[in-house]
Amino acid sequence: QEDKFKKVVSHAKEYGFIFQSSEIYDGLSAVYDYAQNGAELKNSIREYWWKSMVQMNENIVGIDAAIFMHPTTWKASGHVDAFNDPLIDNKDSKKRYRADVLIEDYAEKLNIKAEKEIAKAAKRFGDAFDRSEFVNTNPRVVGYLSKKEAVLSRMARSLENEDLKDVKALIEELEIACPLSGSKNWTDVKQFNLMFGTKLGASAESAMDLYLRPETAQGIFVNFANVQKTGRMKIPFGIAQTGKAFRNEIVARQFIFRMREFEQMEMQFFVRPGEELKWYELWKETRLKWHLSLGLGENKYRFHDHDKLAHYANAAADIEFEFPFGFKELEGIHSRTDFDLKAHEEHSGKKLQFFDHEMNKNYVPYVVETSIGLDRMFLAVFSSALQEETLEDGSERVVLKLPPVLAPTKAAILPLIKKDGLPEIAREIMDELKFDFSVAYDEKDAIGRRYRRQDAIGTPFCITVDHDTKNDGMVTIRYRDTMEQNRIKIEDLRSIISKEVSM
Ligand code: ATP
Numbered sequence: 320q321e322d323k324f325k326k327v328v329s330h331a332k333e334y335g336f337i338f339q340s341s342e343i344y345d346g347l348s349a350v351y352d353y354a355q356n357g358a359e360l361k362n363s364i365r366e367y368w369w370k371s372m373v374q375m376n377e378n379i380v381g382i383d384a385a386i387f388m389h390p391t392t393w394k395a396s397g398h399v400d401a402f403n404d405p406l407i408d409n410k411d412s413k414k415r416y417r418a419d420v421l422i423e424d425y426a427e428k429l430n431i432k433a434e435k436e437i438a439k440a441a442k443r444f445g446d447a448f449d450r451s452e453f454v455n456t457n458p459r460v461v462g463y464l465s466k467k468e469a470v471l472s473r474m475a476r477s478l479e480n481e482d483l484k485d486v487k488a489l490i491e492e493l494e495i496a497c498p499l500s501g502s503k504n505w506t507d508v509k510q511f512n513l514m515f516g517t518k519l520g521a522s523a524e525s526a527m528d529l530y531l532r533p534e535t536a537q538g539i540f541v542n543f544a545n546v547q548k549t550g551r552m553k554i555p556f557g558i559a560q561t562g563k564a565f566r567n568e569i570v571a572r573q574f575i576f577r578m579r580e581f582e583q584m585e586m587q588f589f590v591r592p593g594e595e596l597k598w599y600e601l602w603k604e605t606r607l608k609w610h611l612s613l614g615l616g617e618n619k620y621r622f623h624d625h626d627k628l629a630h631y632a633n634a635a636a637d638i639e640f641e642f643p644f645g646f647k648e649l650e651g652i653h654s655r656t657d658f659d660l661k662a663h664e665e666h667s668g669k670k671l672q673f674f675d676h677e678m679n680k681n682y683v684p685y686v687v688e689t690s691i692g693l694d695r696m697f698l699a700v701f702s703s704a705l706q707e708e709t710l711e712d713g714s715e716r717v718v719l720k721l722p723p724v725l726a727p728t729k730a731a732i733l734p735l736i737k738k739d740g741l742p743e744i745a746r747e748i749m750d751e752l753k754f755d756f757s758v759a760y761d762e763k764d765a766i767g768r769r770y771r772r773q774d775a776i777g778t779p780f781c782i783t784v785d786h787d788t789k790n791d792g793m794v795t796i797r798y799r800d801t802m803e804q805n806r807i808k809i810e811d812l813r814s815i816i817s818k819e820v821s822m
């Protein structure tokens with residue numbers, strides 16, 4: 320799995336999807352740039368989300384709020400006081416950890432130990448091996464697994480009570496039971512606020528302390544009344560937005576999974592108080608369907624319902640995806656009650672209410688939100704699409720099986736050779752198609768190598784112009800996934816491509 324992850328990272332760089340930011344200066348940790356193919360893929364994912372949320376839903380509208388917001392916003396939302404992660408330093412290695420992540424790593428290691436025992440036993444017993452029987456009765460495995468459960472529930476309790484001494488004690492205990500960092504010398508656990516601060520204004524006296532927004536949601540809450548009135552929206556209705564968010568994450572690892580500057584795609588759905596749980600269930604289902612529609616595989620997703628809820632929520636679940644490093648949060652669906660609108664009412668002194676004609680009364684709506692990281696979605700799509708295949712002739716091919724609707728280039732137009740008028744015909748086809756699809760032209764190298772290059776960036780179709788094209792007006796279309804080749808009329812290209820790449 321680690322190997323697969325390394326391949327994902329290097330493929331992303333080698334084929335122009337993602338570069339380390341400011342690489343010539345040795346980069347900036349947890350900050351990345353999207354390259355020529357990456358920017359296209361990222362745009363397509365954003366568009367796929369936007370269309371299915373805004374265009375396809377009459378009662379959802381989209382906005383684009385500023386990154387800078389009045390500083391009181393973050394007081395009201397609770398971010399100034401509570402947007403913290405527990406931080407711990409190792410004095411020997413001088414490494415810094417997020418305490419909760421570190422404890423989860425220990426728990427995972429205990430799980431791996433259990434899995435190893437199970438695998439060893441399975442080998443010994445062969446066909447007669449009964450996994451569940453073994454897991455339930457073998458004392459070592461039971462020990463590892465129950466320790467894991469105990470560790471996680473103790474951590475959750477301690478973090479909830481903000482009992483940071485206990486978190487430190489737990490880490491010290493775990494380091495002895497299951498060495499990870501190799502040293503025992505820890506600092507106390509501290510709370511660390513994740514917001515980036517900056518200043519607005521030129522003169523020192525009048526400058527205002529601001530934060531870069533750590534989530535896009537607040538830009539929607541503060542615009543609730545404006546959008547509701549000007550759009551004449553009736554409850555239930557939603558406001559959607561995509562945009563950058565910034566968090567000074569303590570540990571930066573796992574590539575674009577956890578970045579310091581990232582993009583969110585969020586939708587806040589405003590409902591009648593008391594109806595929020597019905598909508599929460601509906602949005603959970605709707606969002607899972609959206610993911611499944613991309614065809615990355617049903618077994619790659621699972622729900623994780625939260626037992627421990629944030630201060631603003633009365634129900635919450637994550638859609639987890641199987642990344643190369645295991646199942647992790649991709650999207651959150653939260654029932655946020657009226658917490659945010661009420662808090663903004665209090666801090667701003669402005670009413671954020673809705674007059675419900677059917678009920679003949681005013682109320683502060685409840686909110687169900689769906690929140691997905693665009694970069695995480697990129698990683699989900701990219702890592703599951705990247706595949707290595709051994710072909711019938713024994714050769715290997717690396718292919719990026721992106722959903723065609725998201726592919727950066729929809730079709731590559733390839734003249735078989737660089738002369739005899741074939742490039743001219745290829746250019747003509749290209750000029751025809753480029754108004755509807757992003758297409759590429761390539762005449763360098765043997766045709767087989769050109770096919771492989773397109774496979775590696777996920778182009779679903781290659782269209783080859785050969786000498787017969789001049790006589791019969793037909794080209795060869797090659798399908799990326801099956802490598803099947805068909806001869807078709809040039810005038811049929813548009814409809815064939817369009818069928819595969821539209822939503
Ligand atoms: P995590 O527990 O992984 O830090 P979170 O629960 O803090 O995530 P939310 O605040 O619910 O995340 O944000 C909603 C979504 O935004 C997440 O599901 C994730 O896809 C994305 N996201 C959050 N933080 C980051 C980050 N640092 N880098 C990339 N995407 C992120």
